[in-house]
Amino acid sequence: MSRKENCRDNAVAESFFKTLIAECVYQYKFKDEQQAALIIFKYIETWYNRKRLHSTLGYLSAEEFGKKLNK
Template structure:
């Protein structure tokens, strides 16, 4: 997808940055406020607890 220094234009760079922030950084990285779980993992565990309750 991304090769350093290989953006065709600013639009392509903006898309790559947006995907990185929204897809990886915000959803997959661990958050201290969530007990060092990713938001995806936290949501999955919360749903499991709600189903079990």
């Protein structure tokens, strides 16, 4: 949690959740909690980490950036 008067402390998490809600959650009408968990998991693992380009990572996917770092 952000400390008092430190509004940037949670910026990365807030940005991720804003993206998750806009690109995934609002696109579906979930039947139950299990379906929501599965769809959100698939979104994160198959799209967000592997294919979606992130400007803060030099327009690479998180997976590509991780591979580049480990070389």
